[in-house]
Amino acid sequence: xxxxxxxxxxxxxISLCIPNVWADQSLPYKxxxxxxxxxxxxxxxxxxxxxxxxxxxxDLTVREGKPNKEIDLRNCVECHASTKDDSVxxxxxxxxxxxxxxxxxKIDCFECHSGIRKSAWLQRNAK
Amino acid sequence: xxxxxxQRRNFLKTSVGVAAVAIAPGLLLFKVAHGKSDDDSKVRxxxxxxxxxxxxxxxxxxxxxxxxxxxxxxxxxxxxQWIRKIEIKDVSTGHQFxxxxxxxxxxxxxxxxxxxxxxxxxxYDGIVLVDKHxxxxxxxxxMACPYKARSFVHAPLHDQNPDVPRGKGTVESCTMCVxxxxxxxxxxxxxxxxxxxxxFGNLHDPNSEIAKKIRSVSSAQVRxxxxxxxxxxxxxx
Numbered sequence: 001x002x003x004x005x006x007x008x009x010x011x012x013x014i015s016l017c018i019p020n021v022w023a024d025q026s027l028p029y030k031x032x033x034x035x036x037x038x039x040x041x042x043x044x045x046x047x048x049x050x051x052x053x054x055x056x057x058x059d060l061t062v063r064e065g066k067p068n069k070e071i072d073l074r075n076c077v078e079c080h081a082s083t084k085d086d087s088v089x090x091x092x093x094x095x096x097x098x099x100x101x102x103x104x105x106k107i108d109c110f111e112c113h114s115g116i117r118k119s120a121w122l123q124r125n126a127k
Numbered sequence: 128x129x130x131x132x133x134q135r136r137n138f139l140k141t142s143v144g145v146a147a148v149a150i151a152p153g154l155l156l157f158k159v160a161h162g163k164s165d166d167d168s169k170v171r172x173x174x175x176x177x178x179x180x181x182x183x184x185x186x187x188x189x190x191x192x193x194x195x196x197x198x199x200x201x202x203x204x205x206x207x208q209w210i211r212k213i214e215i216k217d218v219s220t221g222h223q224f225x226x227x228x229x230x231x232x233x234x235x236x237x238x239x240x241x242x243x244x245x246x247x248x249x250x251y252d253g254i255v256l257v258d259k260h261x262x263x264x265x266x267x268x269x270m271a272c273p274y275k276a277r278s279f280v281h282a283p284l285h286d287q288n289p290d291v292p293r294g295k296g297t298v299e300s301c302t303m304c305v306x307x308x309x310x311x312x313x314x315x316x317x318x319x320x321x322x323x324x325x326x327f328g329n330l331h332d333p334n335s336e337i338a339k340k341i342r343s344v345s346s347a348q349v350r351x352x353x354x355x356x357x358x359x360x361x362x363x364x
Contacts, residue, residue, distance in 0.1 A: 062258050065250050067309065074289050112259055112294030114287045121289055 031098035032091070034080040040070055047099070050076075054109075073109065074118050086120035171234075171253035172303055173330040173358035174317065175337050175346060176226060180324035183225045186212050191319030192229075195304060197288045207278035207293075209301045210316055215364075224363065227316065227325070230255060230276040230301035231349065232358035238268035238277065247298075253330075253358050254303045262297040269298060273350050276300045303327075303358075330358065 040046060040053065057071040069075065080095040081088050088095040089110050096115070100107050114121060192210045193200040199207070210229035216222070236255045238247045246261035247268050257268075257277075269277045277300040280293060287293050290306040304314035312318075317325040328337030346360040 058260060062256070062260065063248060063250070065252065065305075065309065077289070111283070112287065112292040112297070114289040114292070116286070116289065118289040121286075125288075 027099070027102075029098055029102050030093045031095065032082045032084070032093050033095055034082050034088070037079050039075075039079070073113055077115060078117055078119070081115070081117040081120070086117040087115050089115035168251050168253070169331055170251070170329050171331045171358060172308060173232065173253065173328065173337060173360065174303075174314075175326040175341055176359065176361050177324040177326070178224045178226045178361055178363040180322040181225050181227065181320075182322060183214055183223070185225075185321065187319045187321055188212070188227050188316035188325065191315040192301070195288070195307075195315035196291045196302075197284075197286075197293065205279075205281040207280060207299060209276075209278070209299070226361060226364065228274060228276070228349075229316075229359070230272075230303075231274050231355070232301075232303060234356035234358070235354065237271040237273065237353075237355070241267045241271040243267065250305075252308075254305055254308070255300075256302055256305065257298050257300065259292065259294060259297040259299075264296040264298065266298060272300075273353055273355075 041049075053071050054073065057068050061067045061072075077088050082090070082094055085091070089097055089107075091097065092101060094115075096107055096110070189210050189212055190200070192198065196209060198209060202208070210227050212225060213228050214223065214225045232253055232255050234249075234253065236247070236249055238255065239249055241247075243265060244261045244263055246258045246263070247255070248258060249255050264279065266279055269275075269279060277298050279298050280295050283295045284293055291302075293299055304312075304316075307314060313327050314325075317327040326337050326340060328335040330338055330341070332338055341360065344362055346362045347364050348355070348357045348360055349364070
């Protein structure tokens with residue numbers, strides 16, 4: 001077999017492995033990750049630790065006036081809001097609700113904060 | 128003899144050490160409690176409001192504030208009002224004028240003094256805010272404020288502005304549009320005023336427009352007798 005042929009075979013084998021990697025990180029419930037993506041840390045780390053980032057950053061932002069573009073609830077919502085309804089909290093499979101319901105952890109962020117994608121909110125409220 | 132002297136010397140040394148250790152935290156706490164002097168900061172946001180230009184009956188600043196911050200605009204006792212227009216008449220002379228009244232962003236804010244949880248605080252740039260993560264809704268600050276500037280959110284809110292989080296059970300007031308100021312913009316009321324009678328700027332920058340104007344014209348604080356050193360100053364009252 002020629003070298004390009006071997007490379008192709010290798011590529012096919014590697015791509016066959018990808019679903020297995022996904023299977024390792026799969027969740028026992030349905031979740032709408034919106035646009036998704038990977039900007040702060042990898043998803044597995046974020047799943048465990050996002051609350052520490054948020055609770056630390058909120059004091060810096062509110063009290064010291066040092067906002068962080070990366071760790072900003074509005075940014076999280078911007079990418080993770082559903083592409084269907086622009087929200088992270090509207091349905092039982094919405095990005096924040098799905099896990100928090102499964103883990104039975106109440107989120108009170110969105111009693112004050114908007115759970116709606118800012119660009120969508122601005123579009124709706126533009127007059 | 129030498130032995131005793133040495134012992135005495137050591138005893139004195141240790142006593143001084145112990146005393147220092149005992150007193151130091153007290154001094155530190157004293158310093159923390161009194162905070163950093165406001166004059167250290169390079170920025171202190173403030174406003175100069177020219178009442179001569181403030182038209183009676185005009186409520187553009189109030190409307191702009193309500194829209195920017197998602198307030199209902201209602202006037203019921205349970206509705207939030209961050210800024211209101213006040214019309215004043217001197218009965219003896221008949222002199223009548225109008226002015227907008229809101230949080231005066233005091234340098235020595237009474238709301239911060241009374242807050243039991245540290246939710247009421249003053250930012251490094253002089254803006255007085257409520258940290259709603261810490262607010263328990265006790266409303267002491269509302270009672271302490273001589274300007275009646277704060278409101279309490281009585282009912283659940285929906286569809287807030289993503290830049291302005293507001294929620295039931297917390298106290299709120301004018302934030303000097305902190306989300307806009309941090310982006311380098313003007314507060315909504317200052318931008319909306321048709322007569323440009325609200326001048327917003329940095330009081331601590333000697334070259335800023337507001338600092339120059341405040342040097343050249345006579346301005347006053349509302350309830351200056353309370354020595355709160357307000358960030359909002361009025362011209363012509």
